[in-house]
Structure formats: C-alpha cells, structure tokens
Amino acid sequence: MSYNYPDQQGHFEQYGGIYMAETLIPAVEELRQQYLRFRDDPEFKAEFAYELKHYVGRPSPIYHAKRLSESLGGAQIYLKREDLNHTGAHKINNAIGQALLAKRMGKKRVIAETGAGMHGVATATVAARFGMECIVYMGAEDIQRQAPNVFRMKLLGATVVPVESGSKTLKDACNEAIRDWVTNVENTFYIFGTAAGPHPYPMMVRDFQCVIGNEARVQMPEMIGRQPDAVIACVGGGSNAIGLFYPYIEEKTVQIIGVEAGGHGIASGKHAAPLTGNAKVGVLHGNKVYLMQDENGQIIETHSISAGLDYPGVGPEHCLLKDMGRAQYVAINDDEALAAFDSLCRFEGIIPALESSHALAHAMKIAPTMSKDKVLLVNLSGRGDKDMNTVARIKGITL
Amino acid sequence: MSRIDTAFGKLKQQQRKALIPFITAGDPSQQLTVPLMLGLVAAGADVLELGVPFSDPMADGPVIQRASERALKNGMSLRGVLGMVAEFRKQDTTTPVVLMGYGNPIEAMGWEVFAQRCAEVGVDGVLTVDFPPEESHEAFEHLQRHNIAPIFLLAPTTNEVRIAQVAKLARGYVYYVSLKGVTGAGNLDLSAIAQKIPQLRKHIQLPIGVGFGIRDAATAKAVSKLCDGVVVGSRIVQEIENSGEKNVVANVGKLVKELRIAIDQ
Numbered sequence: 001m002s003y004n005y006p007d008q009q010g011h012f013e014q015y016g017g018i019y020m021a022e023t024l025i026p027a028v029e030e031l032r033q034q035y036l037r038f039r040d041d042p043e044f045k046a047e048f049a050y051e052l053k054h055y056v057g058r059p060s061p062i063y064h065a066k067r068l069s070e071s072l073g074g075a076q077i078y079l080k081r082e083d084l085n086h087t088g089a090h091k092i093n094n095a096i097g098q099a100l101l102a103k104r105m106g107k108k109r110v111i112a113e114t115g116a117g118m119h120g121v122a123t124a125t126v127a128a129r130f131g132m133e134c135i136v137y138m139g140a141e142d143i144q145r146q147a148p149n150v151f152r153m154k155l156l157g158a159t160v161v162p163v164e165s166g167s168k169t170l171k172d173a174c175n176e177a178i179r180d181w182v183t184n185v186e187n188t189f190y191i192f193g194t195a196a197g198p199h200p201y202p203m204m205v206r207d208f209q210c211v212i213g214n215e216a217r218v219q220m221p222e223m224i225g226r227q228p229d230a231v232i233a234c235v236g237g238g239s240n241a242i243g244l245f246y247p248y249i250e251e252k253t254v255q256i257i258g259v260e261a262g263g264h265g266i267a268s269g270k271h272a273a274p275l276t277g278n279a280k281v282g283v284l285h286g287n288k289v290y291l292m293q294d295e296n297g298q299i300i301e302t303h304s305i306s307a308g309l310d311y312p313g314v315g316p317e318h319c320l321l322k323d324m325g326r327a328q329y330v331a332i333n334d335d336e337a338l339a340a341f342d343s344l345c346r347f348e349g350i351i352p353a354l355e356s357s358h359a360l361a362h363a364m365k366i367a368p369t370m371s372k373d374k375v376l377l378v379n380l381s382g383r384g385d386k387d388m389n390t391v392a393r394i395k396g397i398t399l
Numbered sequence: 400m401s402r403i404d405t406a407f408g409k410l411k412q413q414q415r416k417a418l419i420p421f422i423t424a425g426d427p428s429q430q431l432t433v434p435l436m437l438g439l440v441a442a443g444a445d446v447l448e449l450g451v452p453f454s455d456p457m458a459d460g461p462v463i464q465r466a467s468e469r470a471l472k473n474g475m476s477l478r479g480v481l482g483m484v485a486e487f488r489k490q491d492t493t494t495p496v497v498l499m500g501y502g503n504p505i506e507a508m509g510w511e512v513f514a515q516r517c518a519e520v521g522v523d524g525v526l527t528v529d530f531p532p533e534e535s536h537e538a539f540e541h542l543q544r545h546n547i548a549p550i551f552l553l554a555p556t557t558n559e560v561r562i563a564q565v566a567k568l569a570r571g572y573v574y575y576v577s578l579k580g581v582t583g584a585g586n587l588d589l590s591a592i593a594q595k596i597p598q599l600r601k602h603i604q605l606p607i608g609v610g611f612g613i614r615d616a617a618t619a620k621a622v623s624k625l626c627d628g629v630v631v632g633s634r635i636v637q638e639i640e641n642s643g644e645k646n647v648v649a650n651v652g653k654l655v656k657e658l659r660i661a662i663d664q
Contacts, residue, residue, distance in 0.1 A: 023554035297507030
C-alpha cells in the first residue's frame with residue numbers, strides 16, 4: 001500500500017481535520033472544492049509553472065558547500081537554494097499558488113499571518129503582483145525582531161497589523177487572522193503560510209511547496225549521479241520541510257530528518273519543538289497535531305531565536321511521518337543554530353535565515369560522523385538578511 | 400427529562416423566551432463566579448453559559464479574550480470550572496448550565512473523563528466552538544453516554560445540508576450565531592436573522608437561541624421575537640470588566656434584569 005494522505009476529510013490518520021468555528025466551515029469547504037477543481041487544471045498548472053519560473057526564478061539551484069564540508073571532514077553537504085527565490089525564501093512558492101486560486105475564486109482581499117515576516121512579505125508581494133488588497137497580522141514581539149520585513153511589506157502596499165494579545169508571536173497572529181477571516185469571510189482569501197491549519201491547507205500548501213523536492217529529485221542525480229543519503233529541513237509549521245520531504249517519502253533509501261527549534265534546550269522547557277519534546281496531541285488553529293501545552297490543555301509560550309520556528313504546533317503530516325517512523329525529528333538549540341549561521345557566512349559566503357540555520361546545524365552535527373562519500377541535502381529555506389538585527393543584538397552590536 | 404428540555408418546555412408553556420447569559424468562569428475572580436451565576440438566575444436567566452477560558456480564543460472578540468486572560472491569570476482550569484458547577488448545584492438544582500469553550504482543554508482531560516465529571520457535577524450541555532459536527536464523533540459518543548447535550552453552532556454561512564446534519568446531532572438547543580464575525584462584534588442585521596430562522600426551523604425541532612452582537616435591551620427584545628432564546632455574552636462580560644469586585648454581582652444583576660424585562664415585554 002503506497003503512501004496516500006490525507007483522506008477525504010483531511011485526516012492524516014488521527015491528525016489534521018477541520019477544527020474550525022461553524023462560520024468558517026463553509027469557507028474551508030469551498031476552498032477544498034475549488035482547490036480540487038483547479039489542482040489538475042492544465043491552465044492553472046501552466047500559470048503556476050510560469051510564475052515560478054519567470055517571477056520566482058525557479059528552479060532554485062543546488063549548491064555543493066565544499067569548503068564547509070571539508071572543514072567538517074565527513075559527509076558532503078549540499079544546499080537547496082530556496083534563499084535565492086524572489087523575496088528570499090520558499091514562502092513565495094505557496095503564496096503564488098494560493099493567490100492564483102484566490103484570483104479564480106474572485107476574492108480581491110487577502111490576509112495572512114506571519115512570524116519571521118517571510119510569509120508576510122511573500123503574500124504582500126503576490127498581492128501587489130495580482131492587484132489585491134493585503135492585510136498581514138504579525139505579533140508585536142515579532143515586529144520588533146523583524147523590523148526590515150515589516151518595512152518591506154509596507155513598501156509593497158500591505159497593511160501590517162500588530163497583534164498585542166497572548167505571547168505576541170506567530171500563534172497570536174494566526175488567531176487574529178482567523179478572527180479577520182470569520183468577519184470578512186465572503187470577500188477574503190486567507191493565504192495561510194504553512195502546511196498546517198484546517199483541511200485543505202496542509203495538503204494544498206504541501207502540494208505548492210513540493211516543487212522543492214521535485215526539483216531536487218531531478219537535480220541530485222544530475223549532480224552526483226544518485227539521490228542524497230538524507231534530506232534535512234527545519235520544521236516550524238513545516239512547509240519548507242514537507243515540500244522537500246514529500247517527493248522523497250517513497251524513496252526508501254533516503255533518510256528524512258526534520259529539525260525543530262530547541263531554543264534553550266528541550267530540558268529547559270523553553271523551546272518550540274513539539275515533535276522532539278514529546279508534546280501531547282491537541283487541537284489548535286484548525287487541526288489536531290502534536291501541540292505544546294500545559295496539563296490543563298492551555299497552549300504554552302514557546303521560545304526560539306528564530307521567529308519563523310517559534311510556534312507551539314506543527315503540521316499534521318509531520319506528526320504522521322514521525323509516528324510512522326518514516327521521518328526522524330531532532331532539535332537544534334539557539335546557540336547551535338547561530339554557530340551554523342556563522343559557519344555558512346564564513347565558509348561559503350552565504351548568509352542563511354536563522355530558521356534554515358537549524359537544518360544546517362544538524363547537518364553539520366552529523367556530517368563528521370559519516371564517511372566522505374555520503375551526501376546530505378539541506379533545504380536552505382531562506383536568506384538571513386531579515387535576521388541582521390537579531391544576530392547583531394546577540395553579538396552585542398548596535399547597527 | 401433533562402434540565403435544558405424542562406426549562407425550554409416551561410418557557411414555551413408560558414409563551415416566554417429564554418434569556419441565556421454568558422460569563423467566563425474565573426472572571427473577575429474564582430470566588431465570584433458562583434455568586435455571579437446565582438445572581439444571573441435571580442435576575443431572570445433561564446440557562447447559564449459558562450465560558451471555559453482558553454489561551455487562544457480564536458472565535459472571540461477583544462472583550463471575551465480579555466476575560467479569558469484574566470481567568471487564566473486567576474488560575475482557572477477546566478477542572479476548576481467543573482468544581483464551580485458542583486458548588487453552584489448545591490444551591491440551584493434546576494437551572495441548566497452549559498459549558499462553552501474550545502476543544503483542547505477537554506482533549507487534554509480526555510472526553511470520557513470530562514463527560515463523566517460533567518454528569519457528576521451537574522453540567523447539562525457542552526458547546527465546543529472549534530469542534531464542528533465533522534470532528535465531533537468521539538465527543539458526541541461520550542457526551543451521549545452521560546446524557547450531556549452537545550450544543551452546536553449554526554452560522555449565517557451554514558447551508559441547508561449542514562443544518563440538516565446538525566439537526567440530527569444536536570440536543571438541548573442550537574445556538575445560531577447572528578453575524579459573521581467574532582463575539583461582541585457590532586454589525587447585527589435583524590432582517591437577515593428573520594430570513595434565516597425559518598430555514599433553520601425546517602430541519603430543527605429543538606429550541607433556537609440567537610447570540611453574538613446583542614448589546615442592549617432593545618436588541619435583545621427584537622431578537623427574542625424571532626427565536627426561542629437570546630444569548631448575551633460580551634455585553635455582560637464588559638459589565639464585569641467595568642465593575643469593581645465589590646459591585647460586580649449587583650451591576651450584572653441589574654443589567655440582566657433590564658434584559659429580562661425587555662424580553663418579557
């Protein structure tokens with residue numbers, strides 16, 4: 001039996017689903033129907049492919065990080081360069097897909113939540129590209145951490161709404177975007193940024209992001225004559241990861257490794273790693289997933305140096321892949337991610353996003369334990385320009 | 400017969416409409432919740448909706464969000480809410496109590512344990528905002544086993560197929576959300592409600608309560624003419640927020656009395 005998820009109701013075994021207030025159920029149902037209608041429509045596929053090629057600049061290259069690999073003395077590290085996409089991260093792949101769908105559904109107003117700001121920038125970008133009104137919800141804390149991205153969104157014509165409730169981060173931005181959607185459901189398309197949320201989002205976002213893994217499956221044999229030994233990606237909600245992993249699920253010789261944000265360390269409790277930290281299964285933002293919560297079922301505040309990974313849940317398909325044992329999930333702490341960030345800057349002249357630095361850090365951790373003919377493919381999901389302020393602050397430098 | 404059915408049966412005989420106030424348990428303090436519940440009944444409430452606070456109240460506007468935050472800060476938990484209902488039942492054995500909130504605190508407790516505890520302490524119905532019928536099979540099974548009514552929401556966006564689906568599962572009463580938006584929003588459209596209710600009645604035999612956006616006695620009265628019960632939440636929670644702990648029971652009682660008089664006119 002081959003891998004085939006989700007089912008009709010959006011379940012990845014016990015995970016996923018449509019846990020939403022009644023007012024929005026017809027909206028997610030309409031979205032599901034429209035997505036299924038256009039997913040295999042030749043015209044839709046052609047337009048999506050055109051935008052990815054000419055607007056995003058795909059395919060993104062794969063780069064052999066030779067100096068970095070040599071310095072580690074083990075497995076060869078290759079990078080899937082999603083950081084070279086227009087707007088600087090993988091988020092644009094999904095934003096374009098959803099915007100094309102919004103256009104076909106006649107929705108002129110789009111909303112989005114954002115953590116690090118990359119999905120907000122991607123959404124603001126496609127809204128400008130297709131002439132749509134754009135509102136982005138962003139936690140007040142994240143607005144502080146990611147000031148350059150806030151300015152970028154405004155330049156692109158979006159309205160950025162600071163969210164002051166709760167922990168003032170990504171989860172609260174999601175809450176506020178859902179409140180907007182429930183109020184403006186008739187004219188508004190919610191461009192959700194990660195492979196989580198109510199069905200069909202986890203499936204749809206995965207499908208749009210699969211271009212990453214589909215390209216890699218062609219590129220790796222061209223470069224090294226075979227597939228890599230492992231594919232590695234960071235996991236917050238998990239959209240860049242599922243985009244790389246999904247096309248490799250049936251490729252049993254390829255190990256799949258998701259890297260969560262370990263923050264100050266799993267033992268400290270201050271992290272954002274529900275899969276690695278053995279969180280209980282729970283329900284938030286429309287889906288049932290591994291979820292960081294206290295014993296009373298209240299969602300707890302997470303911590304990560306990277307705003308894009310600072311989220312208490314994770315996409316439902318990652319929960320399933322963990323249970324099946326098809327993917328392995330590990331955590332990388334703030335300081336390890338920072339060290340990897342520095343290494344890539346110095347050895348390769350590439351400034352990675354702090355999110356992607358987690359995936360890289362894990363590759364750097366295991367590479368020395370492997371022989372030199374082994375190959376690790378790391379998804380470099382975004383560039384680090386947005387993180388200048390955060391990194392400078394940690395290094396005690398005022399810009 | 401359940402307390403909810405008895406209450407609505409009696410109202411029907413008297414040709415009166417139900418007044419269903421909502422408060423968040425643990426707001427403004429844990430000590431004041433049971434006195435507030437008793438005060439609501441004394442002021443004329445027919446059914447009490449008791450909010451179980453949640454860290455991420457996605458369907459709620461700022462007023463109830465703040466109430467949840469206050470309640471959580473006061474140490475409120477689902478376990479604690481159940482204890483309050485037990486306390487309330489020592490003094491009131493007839494007024495139905497419906498717990499309203501989000502699913503995760505119940506998931507964390509486990510539906511069977513929760514439903515059993517509900518039956519023990521005297522909870523009559525459970526409304527889980529983010530559990531639509533599609534995801535309620537497990538919940539439904541456990542609630543049914545212990546004779547707890549699953550209360551479902553219907554919305555302006557709910558189509559006829561779904562109304563029929565909910566009609567099959569719902570017990571007690573159904574709660575019609577009178578506007579597209581979060582709790583406490585201000586864009587109530589009476590004529591839209593008047594249009595929707597007959598569509599609901601085609602499938603739903605249970606009493607229909609209407610809520611979201613009912614901010615004063617006049618609106619409560621107008622809405623009550625269209626349905627079987629009026630749910631008032633944010634307006635009452637706002638009164639709680641604006642009152643000092645000393646006056647809160649009296650102030651809320653006064654407000655609910657005004658609503659009662661308006662609805663009975």
